[in-house]
Amino acid sequence: MPYKGLPEVVTTRRRSFWESAYFVEICKGLAVTGRHLLRNLLHTGEMPTVQYPEQRRDYGPRFRGRHRLLQREDGSPRCVACMMCSTVCPADCIEIVAAEHADPAIEKYPASFTIDLLRCVYCGLCEEACPCDAIRMDTGIYEIAADNRQAFVVDKDFLLHNDKDGTL
Amino acid sequence: MVPLVLEAFAKIVFMFLLIMGFVPLLIWAERKGSAFIQDRTGPNRAAVLGIRLAGLVHPIADVLKLVFKEDVVPAQRHRFLYAFAPMLVMVVAMSTYAVIPFGDYLEIGGRRIPLVVADLKVGMLYILAIASLGTYGVALGGWASNSKYTFLGAMRSTASMISYEITMALSLLGLFMIFGTLQITQIVAGQGELIWGWLPRWGIVVQPVGFLLFIAAVYAETNRTPFDMTERDSEIVAGYHTEYSSLKFALFFMAEYAHMVVAAALIAALFFGGYQIPWLPRSLLEAHAGMLLTGSLAAGGGLSLVVAWLYFRRARRERGWYNDSREREPGFLGAVAALVGLGLLGSLTLAPWSVGAAGASIFVTVAQTGCFIAKVAFFAWLFIWVRWTVPSFRYDQVMRLGWQIMLPVGLLNLAATAVWLVIAHR
Amino acid sequence: METFLFFFGGAVLLSGGIAAVASRSAVNAACWLVFAFLGAAGLFAALHAPFLAVLQVLVYAGAVMVLFLFVIMMLEGPVMQGESRRPRLWLPLLAMAPAVVIAVVASRALRTAAPVGFDTVLPDGFGQPLRVSWLLLQDYVFAFQMIAILLLVAMVGALALGRSERKRPWQ
Numbered sequence: 001m002p003y004k005g006l007p008e009v010v011t012t013r014r015r016s017f018w019e020s021a022y023f024v025e026i027c028k029g030l031a032v033t034g035r036h037l038l039r040n041l042l043h044t045g046e047m048p049t050v051q052y053p054e055q056r057r058d059y060g061p062r063f064r065g066r067h068r069l070l071q072r073e074d075g076s077p078r079c080v081a082c083m084m085c086s087t088v089c090p091a092d093c094i095e096i097v098a099a100e101h102a103d104p105a106i107e108k109y110p111a112s113f114t115i116d117l118l119r120c121v122y123c124g125l126c127e128e129a130c131p132c133d134a135i136r137m138d139t140g141i142y143e144i145a146a147d148n149r150q151a152f153v154v155d156k157d158f159l160l161h162n163d164k165d166g167t168l
Numbered sequence: 169m170v171p172l173v174l175e176a177f178a179k180i181v182f183m184f185l186l187i188m189g190f191v192p193l194l195i196w197a198e199r200k201g202s203a204f205i206q207d208r209t210g211p212n213r214a215a216v217l218g219i220r221l222a223g224l225v226h227p228i229a230d231v232l233k234l235v236f237k238e239d240v241v242p243a244q245r246h247r248f249l250y251a252f253a254p255m256l257v258m259v260v261a262m263s264t265y266a267v268i269p270f271g272d273y274l275e276i277g278g279r280r281i282p283l284v285v286a287d288l289k290v291g292m293l294y295i296l297a298i299a300s301l302g303t304y305g306v307a308l309g310g311w312a313s314n315s316k317y318t319f320l321g322a323m324r325s326t327a328s329m330i331s332y333e334i335t336m337a338l339s340l341l342g343l344f345m346i347f348g349t350l351q352i353t354q355i356v357a358g359q360g361e362l363i364w365g366w367l368p369r370w371g372i373v374v375q376p377v378g379f380l381l382f383i384a385a386v387y388a389e390t391n392r393t394p395f396d397m398t399e400r401d402s403e404i405v406a407g408y409h410t411e412y413s414s415l416k417f418a419l420f421f422m423a424e425y426a427h428m429v430v431a432a433a434l435i436a437a438l439f440f441g442g443y444q445i446p447w448l449p450r451s452l453l454e455a456h457a458g459m460l461l462t463g464s465l466a467a468g469g470g471l472s473l474v475v476a477w478l479y480f481r482r483a484r485r486e487r488g489w490y491n492d493s494r495e496r497e498p499g500f501l502g503a504v505a506a507l508v509g510l511g512l513l514g515s516l517t518l519a520p521w522s523v524g525a526a527g528a529s530i531f532v533t534v535a536q537t538g539c540f541i542a543k544v545a546f547f548a549w550l551f552i553w554v555r556w557t558v559p560s561f562r563y564d565q566v567m568r569l570g571w572q573i574m575l576p577v578g579l580l581n582l583a584a585t586a587v588w589l590v591i592a593h594r
Numbered sequence: 595m596e597t598f599l600f601f602f603g604g605a606v607l608l609s610g611g612i613a614a615v616a617s618r619s620a621v622n623a624a625c626w627l628v629f630a631f632l633g634a635a636g637l638f639a640a641l642h643a644p645f646l647a648v649l650q651v652l653v654y655a656g657a658v659m660v661l662f663l664f665v666i667m668m669l670e671g672p673v674m675q676g677e678s679r680r681p682r683l684w685l686p687l688l689a690m691a692p693a694v695v696i697a698v699v700a701s702r703a704l705r706t707a708a709p710v711g712f713d714t715v716l717p718d719g720f721g722q723p724l725r726v727s728w729l730l731l732q733d734y735v736f737a738f739q740m741i742a743i744l745l746l747v748a749m750v751g752a753l754a755l756g757r758s759e760r761k762r763p764w765q
Contacts, residue, residue, distance in 0.1 A: 323667065
């Protein structure tokens with residue numbers, strides 16, 4: 001080693017004649033791919049591919065899908081408009097307009113609560129920040145599609161009655 | 169004169185349909201084969217009334233898409249050459265087939281019809297000449313698009329085609345010397361003989377080195393992996409056809425596969441006996457035509473029935489998977505296979521064991537053409553198989569391989585063949 | 595048939611040649627030259643020399659002109675100096691001129707019974723690969739080899755001249 005401290009120079013192994021003649025090596029490679037091909041041809045059903053719209057992969061309970069707002073027994077939102085979620089949101093996608101609640105024990109309620117689903121990064125920080133477990137991402141919905149941008153800005157009513165199919 | 173024209177026309181139409189039938193099949197094989205090699209499922213969605221044929225409907229969807237797509241053209245293009253290049257590529261790909269025989273001859277009503285469109289005395293040189301014109305399509309198309317990427321692709325393809333054309337010609341010279349002709353029909357006919365009574369005198373047997381050189385050169389000429397530097401996605405987008413869209417792109421795309429079929433047909437015709445069925449010469453086939461026909465009808469019918477049974481079993485197993493029209497597919501295919509099987513078995517009652525001379529000639533033609541098509545299909549599949557196996561060479565590696573290794577080896581092979589011929593004929 | 599091929603090939607050859615000389619861009623000129631070579635190949639075919647016709651396409655149109663085109667493209671690059679903007683109308687007209695002349699001549703020639711001298715009896719195997727190779731490698735083998743050596747010398751000379759300034763062996 002002429003220079004101390006420098007990494008050792010990696011030398012590639014010298015190829016033998018048959019290796020550098022390619023043809024034998026190519027035939028070996030063909031055997032490998034051919035094995036895969038035959039196996040998949042004969043056992044089509046065992047392929048790991050999930051036939052998506054018909055079959056679905058099971059996601060864990062912690063999977064973060066589309067948000068929903070939880071309700072009290074009387075159907076009003078559990079949210080107290082404390083702005084914790086919109087403050088912590090890294091994508092700044094939650095917009096809450098607070099209003100005085102009739103019940104002094106509750107203080108505030110969200111007059112409007114909108115989430116821009118296109119900006120949301122599905123990080124789940126809003127769930128964790130919420131002091132009264134009002135927002136959750138446990139719907140398991142991940143197919144979110146619409147044909148205009150405005151449809152992705154969902155409001156309080158939508159979030160309170162979040163149905164399971166993916167249409168907005 | 170009129171029957172001659174009709175004959176030629178029929179042969180041209182047959183060849184055209186053969187190629188144009190191969191192209192979507194190859195596109196399908198490329199997708200499905202690559203998927204299976206990589207443990208994927210591949211295309212299986214496009215369907216006509218629920219019939220998907222394992223993705224075979226996808227090429228049809230492709231064609232529809234390409235036909236109705238907007239033709240986006242670069243503003244600063246060379247107007248004529250930009251439109252002319254894809255046509256040239258396609259014309260070159262199609263016209264090469266004229267000299268490749270797909271059968272021996274057909275004897276009907278005292279007329280002997282050679283099963284080749286044009287039996288040129290200089291057949292192989294004709295193919296080399298036409299193939300060398302194919303370079304223009306790629307080079308001019310890349311240049312006329314007036315884009316850096318297409319230009320680089322065109323330069324690369326020109327360089328590799330020039331380099332490997334020489335090797336291609338050299339690798340074939342040994343074959344010409346052994347068979348003593350440039351005529352492809354005669355080369356194929358010469359391969360029907362047996363050496364030492366058991367080994368077919370195929371080109372690969374008499375010219376193994378020539379075969380290896382030829383197959384490598386042909387892969388380079390068709391710009392397929394491992395020599396696909398003309399359209400390497402990670403380096404130059406899509407190479408020479410980056411700026412093409414719609415039907416012009418479709419022509420380039422189809423021409424690539426048509427070139428593959430030419431190359432496969434050439435490999436089959438020159439090195440694997442063409443239409444010759446090994447150990448079954450024409451005389452034997454003609455003598456036992458009735459027996460062989462009966463046997464193949466029975467075998468085909470039985471096989472179709474087995475396939476039908478497999479499909480019906482699958483139809484029962486897959487009931488309730490999709491809940492739409494796709495559920496009908498296995499049942500439909502099973503019914504088709506069952507009908508074919510019953511038809512083949514039913515045709516046994518028409519006494520196929522007593523075919524006349526004309527019937528025997530037709531049977532021989534069908535068998536030999538089928539053998540040729542099977543060989544072509546295998547070598548076309550080999551192109552796909554190699555593409556999804558081997559990583560591609562770097563540009564400098566391609567050039568070094570072509571000029572420093574394959575060219576000298578080709579010359580040595582030529583010299584060795586000459587010496588061997590002189591010694592053997594002494 | 596031969597008469598038709600002769601006049602057609604001649605028209606293609608002349609038109610291509612004129613267009614090649616007259617066209618402004620080098621790439622266009624090269625393309626026209628290829629066109630002219632194809633006409634020349636047609637003339638060879640009319641002369642019962644299919645081998646020469648194919649060689650004309652293979653060597654000149656397929657190899658030499660591709661190399662030319664390669665070099666021209668390298669030097670010119672993909673940018674066109676707007677020559678496709680202003681098409682010069684007189685160019686195709688000029689290129690058409692020999693075609694018209696030949697068409698007139700051909701129509702006269704085809705009307706007469708014995709048009710041009712195609713009734714010459716050709717020697718056996720004329721223009722076939724065997725005959726041509728016999729001429730090249732037997733009758734004129736010395737001249738053939740001399741040409742090969744001349745080309746080799748030219749190639750070595752080009753390589754020597756083309757090397758970069760510093761590496762010239764005699765300096």
